[in-house]
Amino acid sequence: MANVIELRELTKTYGTRRGLTGLTLDVRRGEVFGYLGPNGAGKSTTIRLLLDLIRPTAGHVSVLGLHPRADGVALRARVGYLAGDFVCDGRQNVRGYLQFLGRLRGGVPQARIDELAERLGLDQSTSIKKLSKGNRQKVGLVQAFMHTPELLILDEPSAGLDPLVQQTFLDMVAEAREGGQSVFMSSHIMSEVEAVADRVGIIRDGRLAAVDTVENLRTGAVRDVEVTFESPVSVAQFSEVPGLDRLALDEAGTTLTGQISGSPDAFVKALALHTVTGLRATEPALEELFHSYYAGAEDAPRTETAPAA
């Protein structure tokens, strides 16, 4: 089975409110898939559908080749899940609570729980009800990772974590992938997803706005350029270059600034007709690309492969 998650024309409406519309998406075995979108985009709705916490209005869900409703018990043993609103209550301390959850998952060695808790800086002697939000999130991460599931489904996993712990979490995700586990994680922060994800899906208003590899998204993203010439040029000489935008010249006419998206090849060839004395190009800003999707620049979904019929 090449895909760990298959969604086909998945739609969820809440009364008259639309949570999700016609979502078709595959997550491949062994990949880290970042699921990005602003608040209210439909990320949690998608994740709840994967675990049969809510039922689709239309469409089909398959997780690890199983049906979330019919095969719920079998599925839960093979999936590590962190809810966006992860709550844990009880009078136990963290250790007792995690041991309890470990037994529910068929037994998890204490050494494994200790190792994860220590890495995340989680004090297991703290009583559950006294946990801060960040420490509660760490409990959520330990319980999702501790049985080394085939598939991790994580809803806003780094919410409430300080930057150091966030980095530890990203290391854990990278190691999970190295060990052959698959990860589906939602976020509204491009930079954290960019750091670990193989592919990214961007969701807006319940629809998929883009699915692509981080590398391809970066190629399509905007970079700022600044070129200095030996002798003055005119903006018109570059106006036909595809992907070039916001061109401006300084007073002397020798420094050209602008933005370029996509391949810089045509721009480089246009520059070769002149004597260039300086060239500066920024790293493409994925964050900006992400915002352009948020702002609704794209109507049709951008996908690396043709959408399934």
Ligand SMILES: Nc1ncnc2c1ncn2[C@@H]1O[C@H](COP(=O)(O)OP(=O)(O)OP(=O)(O)O)[C@@H](O)[C@H]1O
């Ligand atoms: N139980 C519900 N009843 C009614 N509408 C809901 C319900 N749950 C979600 N929605 C609506 O569905 C849409 C998608 O919500 P969802 O929680 O999936 O978004 P999200 O991308 O996870 O956002 P966030 O980052 O804020 O959690 C929103 O418009 C939301 O108001």
